[in-house]
Amino acid sequence: MTKNARRILIFLSGAALIGGLTYANREALLHRAFERAVDKGIGRDVVASLDPKDIHVGFCGTGSPLPSRDRASACTAVWVGGKLFIFDAGEGAGETLSLMGLPLGKTEGVFLTHLHSDHFEGLGPLALQRWAGASAATPLPLFGPAGTNQIAQGLMLAYGPDSKFRMAHHGPKVVPPSGFGYVAKEIAPGVVYDAAGIRITAFPVHHDPVTPAFGYRLDWQGKSVTISGDTAKSDTLAHMAKGTDLLVHEVLNRDMVQSMADAAARHGQPNRAKIFRDIQGYHASPVEAGEVAAKAGAKMLAFTHIVPSVPKAMTGLVIAGADHAYKGPIRAMRDGDMLSINGKDAPAYRNLLD
Numbered sequence: 358m359t360k361n362a363r364r365i366l367i368f369l370s371g372a373a374l375i376g377g378l379t380y381a382n383r384e385a386l387l388h389r390a391f392e393r394a395v396d397k398g399i400g401r402d403v404v405a406s407l408d409p410k411d412i413h414v415g416f417c418g419t420g421s422p423l424p425s426r427d428r429a430s431a432c433t434a435v436w437v438g439g440k441l442f443i444f445d446a447g448e449g450a451g452e453t454l455s456l457m458g459l460p461l462g463k464t465e466g467v468f469l470t471h472l473h474s475d476h477f478e479g480l481g482p483l484a485l486q487r488w489a490g491a492s493a494a495t496p497l498p499l500f501g502p503a504g505t506n507q508i509a510q511g512l513m514l515a516y517g518p519d520s521k522f523r524m525a526h527h528g529p530k531v532v533p534p535s536g537f538g539y540v541a542k543e544i545a546p547g548v549v550y551d552a553a554g555i556r557i558t559a560f561p562v563h564h565d566p567v568t569p570a571f572g573y574r575l576d577w578q579g580k581s582v583t584i585s586g587d588t589a590k591s592d593t594l595a596h597m598a599k600g601t602d603l604l605v606h607e608v609l610n611r612d613m614v615q616s617m618a619d620a621a622a623r624h625g626q627p628n629r630a631k632i633f634r635d636i637q638g639y640h641a642s643p644v645e646a647g648e649v650a651a652k653a654g655a656k657m658l659a660f661t662h663i664v665p666s667v668p669k670a671m672t673g674l675v676i677a678g679a680d681h682a683y684k685g686p687i688r689a690m691r692d693g694d695m696l697s698i699n700g701k702d703a704p705a706y707r708n709l710l711d
């Protein structure tokens with residue numbers, strides 16, 4: 358071997374050794390980062406960071422039935438007085454609530470606005486996360502219009518085999534048999550929950566042919582939040598939201614959805630085009646939602662159930678015009694967002710997933 362060849366060989370083995378060491382080191386570094394993230398994630402206490410005097414409104418699903426990678430389907434959670442109230446549980450709601458760090462074990466009830474599937478498809482995973490994740494010893498209270506019991510019974514049937522595996526695997530202390538499933542309560546408009554000073558009132562909104570369809574208002578210590586559910590422009594909603602601190606309203610931009618209908622028609626998809634035309638009638642435009650907020654004298658307007666589901670940068674387009682009708686603060690919500698109502702200032706904003 359020449360001197361030069363020897364030098365090259367030494368250099369190459371040195372490089373290989375350094376490369377190997379760096380790689381092993383990289384794994385160790387990643388492992389340490391993982392350990393730190395696990396410790397932080399599992400030890401996270403979101404509730405400790407929430408002022409107990411405020412009403413905290415979490416957005417656990419801001420999407421609609423139109424598929425979206427960014428938005429779970431309908432879900433709004435209210436943390437108040439140490440209790441969690443969940444309004445609708447569309448697909449992805451349970452996972453989003455868990456990622457947000459809200460304590461599912463403290464759920465007082467899930468309140469369905471209506472029985473479109475994008476408002477209840479997330480119930481199965483949500484009930485499982487609460488039951489197995491928080492060792493709930495009582496079934497999940499489920500409030501909603503006529504038909505809610507059928508959904509509860511159907512889900513319990515569907516999750517029957519899974520529940521047996523969980524109980525056999527983890528034992529009754531961790532997964533108490535008494536905590537499986539739901540207790541359904543079919544409700545009519547009026548006060549549907551009244552305890553510890555927290556009052557929830559259901560009222561009818563317009564979402565024909567889906568009847569009944571409800572909105573909800575939650576009141577506590579002079580503060581309130583009102584949730585529209587799915588509705589075309591509704592005077593009842595404006596009346597029920599009178600003076601509310603926060604109006605959470607659905608929204609559909611008709612021009613944009615009409616463009617989708619036109620595109621479907623152009624591409625030989627008449628059935629899809631019809632659906633895009635049909636849905637325009639039973640949702641509210643941004644201007645109509647703004648008018649409702651103005652008539653109610655709501656202190657803030659937050660948009661959810663955003664149709665069409667566009668990337669964040671384009672959300673402003675969907676809600677364009679709302680500010681002509683309503684002069685208070687307006688925000689298009691994202692999954693993980695939280696608005697905290699103290700009754701004096703405009704609700705404080707943060708995102709629990711960022």
Ligand SMILES: [Zn+2]
Nearest residue numbers: 421473475587
């Ligand atoms: Zn919907």
Ligand SMILES: [Zn+2]
Nearest residue numbers: 471473564587
């Ligand atoms: Zn609907």
